[in-house]
Amino acid sequence: MASIYLLLQSKKSPAVIYIRLRDGRTLDIKAKTNYHIDPINWDDAEQRPTKKALKDIDIANLDTDLSTLKNDLLKEYNRSKGNKVIDAQWLKDFINPPQEQEKHPDKLVDYIDTFIEFKKADVKSSTITKCNVIKHLLMRYQEHTKSVLYIRDIDAKFKMDFEKYCISVGYAPNTTARNIRFIKTFCRHAKANGVETHYQLDSIKAKYHKVENIYLDEKEIAEIEKLKSKDLTDGLENARDWLLISCYCGQRVSDFLRFDKSMIRYEKNKAGELKPLIEFTQVKTDKIMTIPLHSKIIEIMKKYDGNFPRKISDQRYNEHIKKVCEKAKINTPTHGTLFDHDKKEKVTKDYPKHLLVSSHIGRRSFATNNYGKIPTSFLMYITGHTTEAMFLTYIGKSNKDIAMELTNYF
Structure with a gap:
């Protein structure tokens, strides 16, 4: 017949109360309970608090709890005997x-x-949106392959099949690479939560490819600066000035269109000269940035009594700067991709350059025009790139252009 004992194994207060279960010579197991007591209040012979200590309401409640624990353990043992393995772990789990x-x-x-x-x-709402975009892409991929993707299925073969599918439906290689990296992030998060993943997951690589990035060179920026106010509408002049600001600050459209003179402060450099700095928090990364303001930006602000140009929506800005560049005769045939509304698909061919201008061009122009002039680490700080490899795929210079820049150091 099973016997249950309560005992202390320490004379220090508070001491853990142990419970011991014995059944003949075949079973003798012991485990800590969740109860403690001062040893001076414990009766070893009675296996319970002393009669004197029981006058304390808390100890009296403890005595009741211990009695209930013994009864419940005996019932559970009788139910489990012959049906489960009865060992120390079984007692701990009880x-x-x-x-x-x-x-x-x-x-x-x-x-x-x-x-x-x-x-x-x-994370930012834009990241959540991106997750949902990839989710719907994967749903379309499942429909195409007539399959259901399990996290454990994400392996090298999936990567190749998914890339082929994305190319077939018109996704750019770098967009596909970014999506694969997101998918790996989902799977690693699942793995940390106990979901089975494929052993090849960590070896899947999604490389970014260098593409022909559209940027404005210094001569083209100069042509935009030369445009006379009389040749532009008020809205186009406002957008032109924002475009120039973006070419001289290297920030994302979500950041520079929020610039306000209250963000500017002046600090002395090593030569003791006061220099204007602008401090802001990047929308995409939530990173606090402090960058110097180019003298060209200060000149533009003088037109607006020390303020930045009038606020404008991203969409209107994107529309206006194409017209600004057309006015500046930025028409060099340039290879790019645009949506053809007649064919209802993207078409890649040579277009007049002003048609390919978008809100991102200022940041890319800043990085490209200053590559080789400003140390790359400083440029990466301003643009927000974390690796030089990513930075080099971003700028609009070819390998030959980069090689020619390097000749200045030989």
């Missing part, structure tokens, strides 16, 4: 039942919702 881990989805598309739920408080 005292502290293991918490069932939350079961997470093992289907990739379903897990993206879980990932978003985990991350929604820590």
Whole structure:
């Protein structure tokens, strides 16, 4: 017949109360309970608090809890005997039942919702939007392949098949590479939450390719600066000035269109000269930035009594700067991709350059025109690139252009 004992193994206060279960010569197991007591209040012979200590209401409640624990353990032992392995771990699990881990989805598309739920408080809304865009892309891929993607299926073969599909439906190689990196992030997050992943997951590589990036060279920027106010509408002149500011500050459109003179402060450099700096928080990265203001930007601000140009929406800015560049006769035939509304698809060919101008061009022009003039580490700080490899794929110079820049150092 099973016997249950309560005992202390320490004379230091507070001492853990242990429980011991014996059944003949075949079973003798022991484990810590979740209860403690001062040894001077414990009766070893009676295996319970002393009669004197029981006058304390807390100790009296402890005595009741210990009695209940013994009774419950005996009932559980009688139920489990012959049906389960009765050992020390069984006793520990009885005292502290293991918490069932939350079961997470093992289907990739379903897990993206879980990932978003985990991350929604820590990332920008644009990242959540990107996650949902990839989710719907994967849903279309599943329809195309007539399959269901499990997280454990994300391997080298999936990567190749997914790349082929994305190319067939018109995705650019670098967009596909970025999507694959997102998918790896989903899978690694799932792995950390106990979901099975493929052993090839970490070896999947999605490389970015250098593409022909459109930028404005210094001569073209000079032509934009030369445009007379009388040749531009008020809206186009305002957009022209923002475009020039972007070419001289290297920031994303989501940041520079928010610039305000209240963000500017003056600091002395090593020569003791006061220099204007602008401090702001990047929308995309939430990173606090402090960068110097180019003298050209200060000149533009003088037109507006020390303020930046009038605020303008991203969409209107994007539309206006194409017209500004057309006015500046930036028409060099340039290879690029535009959506053909008649064919209802993207068409890659040579276009007049002003048609390919977009809100991103100022940042790229800044990085490209200053490459080789300003140390790359400084340029990367301003543009926000974390690796030089990514920076070099971003700028609009060819390998030959970069090689010619290097000749200045030989």
